[in-house]
Amino acid sequence: MLSRDADSCFWIGRYIERAEATARMIDVHYHFRLESAWLSEPMRWSSILSISGDLEEYQLRYADEDERTIIQFFVFDTTNYNSILSCIRAARENARAIREQISSEMWQCINTTYLDLREWSVERVYERSPHSFFQWVKDASHLFQGIANRTLMMGESRDFLDAGRFLERAGQTARILDVRYHDLMRLAEETNSRAQTPAGAEEIVNVHGWIALLKSVGAYEAYRKTFHEGVTPARVAAFLILNPSFPASVRHSIGRVEGCLRRISGNREPTPSNAAERAVGRLYSELTYLTPDEMIARELHLFLGHLQAQCNEIGSAIAATYLQY
Amino acid sequence: MLLRVHHKTTYRYSAPVTESHNEVRLHPLTDEDQTRLEFQLTLSPPARVFSYEQPGGIVSHFNIHVPHTELVILAESLVQTYRHDPFERLNWVEDDWGFYAREDIRQRYAEYLAPTRAVPFHPELERIAQLTRRQAGVSAASFLYTLTRLLHRLLEYKPGATHVHTTLEQFLENPRGVCQDFAHLMLAVCRREGIPARYVCGYLYGGYETLEIRGQQASHAWIECLMPGERWCGFDPTNSLLVNDYYVKAFVGRDYSDVTPTRGVYRGPAHHELTVEVDVKDAEREADRR
Amino acid sequence: MGLCDDYQTEGFYDEMFAADGTPRPHYEPLYRTLQGMRVEEFQARCELAELTLIHQGITFTVYGDERGIEKPFPLDLIPRIVPAHEWEHIERGLTQRVRALNLFLQDVYHDQKICRDGVIPRELVVNAAHYRREFQGARVPHDIYVHICGTDLVRDRDGTYRVLEDNCRTPSGVSYMLESRLILMRVFPTLFRQNAVRPIDHYTTLLLENLRELAPPDRHDPTVALLTPGVYNSAYFEHSFLAQQMGIELVEGRDLFVNENMVYMKTTRGPQRVDVLYRRVDDDFLDPVTFRPDSALGVPGLVNAYRAGNIGLANGIGTGVADDKVIYAYVPKMIEYYLAESPVLPNVETYLAWRPDDLKYIVEHIDQMVVKAANESGGYGMLIGPQASRAECREFAEKIKADPRNYIAQPLVALSRCPCFVDGRLEGRHVDLRPYVLCGKEIRVVPGGLTRVALRRGSYVVNSSQGGGSKDTWVLRNGGEEEGASAMQQAMPRAGGAMSQSQRGRASSPRTGGAPC
Missing domain, CATH: 3.10.620.30 (C8orf32 fold)
Structure with a gap:
């Protein structure tokens, strides 16, 4: 397979996943704000700017952190390279460049999604209810993935597409957890230190906050099935990072990336055959053998930073091995 | 005359060049005025040279895929030239337009x-x-x-x-x-x-x-x-x-x-420095001296 | 009221209707169908077709339009029908023409006999803008330079097919020919049963066969790739479509590299040798070492690798000299010179500003002529005298006088018209026809072509960059006209059969249009 085509597949996977992650994050944040609106210190919009790493960028361009502007920024602003529209457009551009490699159904799906998305605006999102809009974005991503599963030949293009998708997913999960964890801990502290807190405030932060976090990565129901006891920060972190079966956990995603890379190289030996396999294999064994207690003991923020750095390294190693030489 | 030509072209780059493709037109011609007796093209880094004829002369080309910061093209030739008296056979008196x-x-x-x-x-x-x-x-x-x-x-x-x-x-x-x-x-x-x-x-x-x-x-x-x-x-x-x-x-x-003597494209830094040295010697006189 | 009722031919040769307003025999079945259809019904099918075009992204790019860079290719649903005997004539003419063009190119890049024998002045050849002096004397596989030729035909007022120009470099549009057919089969499945339309979908198979013939002789299972300038090229859709249909890699210059005269592509498994390139990049941009040094689209070293015989290129290098409109004027002479035959398809009468007498005539009659620059295409660099202002004519006359070698003039051909569905009714629009000739060990013309339509009323410019559209082109099987009527009678029960099948909940989408595109 042409390296450039592999590169396009890899990035289509990443962009579509990124668009979906953004949609989930804003959707959940939007609803959590509604629930926590009566707190004296409600969840701020700026926290999701930190998740996406766009805080500075945003503040350069916009004065207010009002909801509409935020939605404009995350969904429609084409000068924001991570906005949903930018991601879908970039995915489409990549798909257009390799139309003959992917199935025509995949192209049609991504093309139609892009054309439809261009018809939306912030006004229309409010008119139709934000939730249904974000649901539509998620559906589009799932539809694309489903079509890819159903119509794209098993082989390198599919493995690069999946490698991109799962690597992006691992990174997104680590990032959301990192920022949210930090926010919720801060909120909890503020709520506790105040002499008079409104009744139920603690519950909102300590329970609903974590539920919202689970929902934002689509993990709430899966979590419930796994843990029958309550929602605690440590359990949530352990679930999202180390659970082997949940499709958006970091461990599961990295395992999938490794599977893709092994299929691409055809390497069946336990030892890695190139830099990309080495990077992904190292992270996967770390996540496989780590216990939740050990992880919490390592200071979560630092550990999540380490995970994100590892994901970046895997991305660079894949590029150097296969895509740009 | 018997002339020995030594033509050295050096390209220096500020950072390594990873890929370089070149065409040179340095073979002296053989025609009614001159005969090419010897020709040698030496490259550093070394590369396999291919040549063919075009209207106008011989083209050689080569590519280099190893990183390098200097490319030296050295063309050496020995040529016998014949037009001793250029005024010979020229008409100065009749209207021949x-x-x-x-x-x-x-x-x-x-x-x-x-x-x-x-x-x-x-x-x-x-x-x-x-x-x-x-x-x-x-x-x-x-x-x-x-x-x-x-x-x-x-x-x-x-x-x-x-x-x-x-x-x-x-x-x-x-x-x-x-x-x-x-x-x-x-x-x-x-x-x-x-x-x-x-x-x-x-x-x-x-x-x-x-x-x-x-x-x-x-x-x-x-x-x-x-x-x-x-x-x-x-x-x-x-x-x-x-x-x-x-x-x-x-x-x-x-x-x-x-007729561009050397031309090519390379992947690497935007700027390069070019030096050209040409030396033409009377080979008979040189031999006498020895 | 039928769709065709108030249709006017307005004195032009009409593809569908004779001068007295009756439908030509090969259009009979279509005529009856249209007459039996309500406007709304036809409109609905148009919308369906347009939606298909947009969703499949069948688009072309318009340069200089910054907003939406892609536009769907306007497709008019009324097919252009060519009866078998007319097609036989066209096929014979094109085969003859392309044979002569290849002999011409072989000759001018070697001995130039045609010039020495005084048939074509040598100065026109060696000073042509697209003549490649560097390529003089180079051998090409099978001595064939043009493997894919798109020749533009027009019909004049009495219906005679004439050659308007040849495209020997990188003719485009064949994907629209193939896609138009698929869409029409979806939108009007029954029409195909009523007409004996010859299929065209083997085009890409033939093309691939031809391309494989160009591989170096020692390569038994050659790797073929399509070289595109990239996603921003106006014909990118076509490049991608053809690569997909042939199952070959679509590569850009940056995917390829040359080492020691061999061409490789960069794959995830390392470098892989490429044996044949169907290149859709112009000579100028093909190789920055040999041609334009500022080209980022090309592959350094490619031209020398081609010259060394290590890679096949289609089309060959330097074919543009045959596209020069001054050289075009000599094609009938070429046919006589190389083949000792008289041309089957005549040219359009052409005046060469390069000849002093012609120049005088052109300048004096400029308001009655179409003047074209010798090396422009896409409808650019031309003046349509009868539709231009006096100032424009004067300005153009000066240009011609300043550079006579680069201008030709032709009388305005009253291009034939074909009914088009415009604003809820049928109106006549001017059309041309570009069949595609494939030239390998034998010469093959796929029965069909791209019929281009000047969609603006009264316009003669059919180029897609200038507001042109397309039509599906149906070449009928021999005896197709007579078959049409009997097939029509069989159509009803068959349609009924299909319906009961879908009621059983199977095959609800008709298989006729089933091929994915």
Whole structure:
């Protein structure tokens, strides 16, 4: 397979996943704000700017952190390279460049999604209810993935597409957890230190906050099935990072990336055959053998930073091995 | 004469070049004026060289895929030249312009009569031609010799005043330049007068003593005109000379772009430094000395 | 009221209707169908077709339009029908023409006999803008330079097919020919049963066969790739479509590299040798070492690798000299010179400004002529005298006088018209026809072509960059006209059969249009 085509597949996977992650994050944040609106210190919009790493960028361009502007920024602003529209457009551009490699159904799906998305605006999102809009974005991503599963030949293009998708997913999960964890801990502290807190405030932060976090990565129901006891920060972190079966956990995603890379190289030996396999294999064994207690003991923020750095390294190693030489 | 030519081109890059593709036109020609006896192309870093013939001469090309910060192209050749007396066989007395009006001649040499991007038909050319006619005799050879000398007088030789992409218009506005500019201007005048003329790239031997000859340090350029009787004769406006056996031809073409001695593309830093060293020696004299 | 009722031919040769307003025999079945259809019904099918075009991204790019860079290719649903005997004539003419063009190119890049024999002045050849002096004397596989030729045909007022120009470099549009057919089969499945339309979908198979023939002789299972300038090229859709249909890699210059005269593509498994390139990049941009040094689209070293015989290129290098409109005027002479035959398809009468007498005539009659620059295409660089202002004519006359070698003039051909569905009714629009000729060990013309339509009323410019559209082109099987009527009678029960099948809940989408595109 042409390296450039592999590169396009890899990035289509990443962009579509990124668009979906953004949609989930804003959707959940939007609803959590509604629930926590009566707190004296409600969840701020700026926290999701930190998740996406766009805080500075945003503040350069916009004065207010009002909801509409935020939605404009995350969904429609084409000068924001991570906005949903930018991601879908970039995915489409990549798909257009390799139309003959992917199935025509995949192209049609991504093309139609892009054309439809261009018809939306912030006004229309409010008119139709934000939730249904974000649901539509998620559906589009799932539809694309489903079509890819159903119509794209098993082989390198599919493995690069999946490698991109799962690597992006691992990174997104680590990032959301990192920022949210930090926010919720801060909120909890503020709520506790105040002499008079409104009744139920603690519950909102300590329970609903974590539920919202689970929902934002689509993990709430899966979590419930796994843990029958309550929602605690440590359990949530352990679930999202180390659970082997949940499709958006970091461990599961990295395992999938490794599977893709092994299929691409055809390497069946336990030892890695190139830099990309080495990077992904190292992270996967770390996540496989780590216990939740050990992880919490390592200071979560630092550990999540380490995970994100590892994901970046895997991305660079894949590029150097296969895509740009 | 037996001339030994040593032509070294060095490209230096500020950062490693990972890929480089080059075409060179450095083989001396073999024709009625000269015979190429030896030729060797040495490259550093080394590369496999491929060669083929084009109208105008031999092209060699090679590519390099190992990182390098310096590329050296060394061309060494030994050439026997024959045109001892360039005035021989030239007609100075009879009006022989009828030759250029012949349709068969105009068609057979059509590419050497047409303007090119580097040799456009500028209105100023007519004035130069008139000036030449006023001083010249009736024959074509007389016109061309007069033109050679006139251009040498009108134009100032000034290395560095122009570069390989200077246009004829720019040169006419500010008539200072090097052999390439002199040659392009003379080509334009000749073609407009209906004389088939071609660009020649090669080397010039400077003599035993240090004569004031231009174009010794680098490859030199002059032109050849088709003379009545259908043979080519060289004129060097830069030195105001008829071309004799001190000259070695490497490649001929419609203008500079056909004959570029070395050209190529590379992947690497935006800037490079180019140095060219040319040395032409009398090989017989050299042998005697030994 | 039928769709065709108030249709006017307005004195032009009409593809569908004779001068007296009756439908030509080969259009009979279509005529009856249209007459039996309500406007709304036809409109609905148009919308369906347009939606298909947009969703499949069948688009072209318009340069200089910054907003939406892609536009769907306007497809008019009324097919252009060519009866078998007319096609036989066209096929014979094109085969003859392309044979002569290849002999011409072989000759001018070697001995130039045609010039020495005084048939074509040598100066026109060697000073043509697209003549490649560097390529003089180079051998090409099987001595064939043009492997894919798109020749533009027009019909004049009395219906005679004439050649308007040849495209020997990188003719485009064949994907629209193939896609138009698929869409029409979806939108009007029954029409295909009523007409004996010859299929065209083997085009890409033939093309691939031809391309494989160009591989170096020692390469038994050659790797073929399509070289595109990239996603921003106006014909990118076509490049991608053809690569997909042939199952070959679509590569850009940056995917390829040359080492020691061999061409490789960069794959995830390392470098892989490429044997044949169907290149859709112009000569100028193909190789920055040999041609334009500023080209980022090309592959350094490619031209020398081609010259060394290590890679096949289609089309060959330097074919543009045959596209020169001054050289075009000599094609009938070429046919006589090389083949000792008289041309089957005549040219359009052409005046060469390069000849003093012609120049005088052109300048005096400029308001009655179409003047074209010798090396422009896409409808650029031309003047349509009868539709231009006096100032425009004057300005153009000066241009011609300043550079006569580069202009030709032709009388305005009253191009034939074909009914098009415009604003809810049928109106006549001017059309041309570009069939595609494939030239390998044998010469093959796929029965069909791209019929281009000047969609603006009265316009003669059919180029897609200038507001042109397309039509599906149906070449009928021999005896197709007579077959049409009997097939029509069989159509009803068959349609019924299909319906009961779908009622059983199977095959609800008709298989006729089933091929994915």
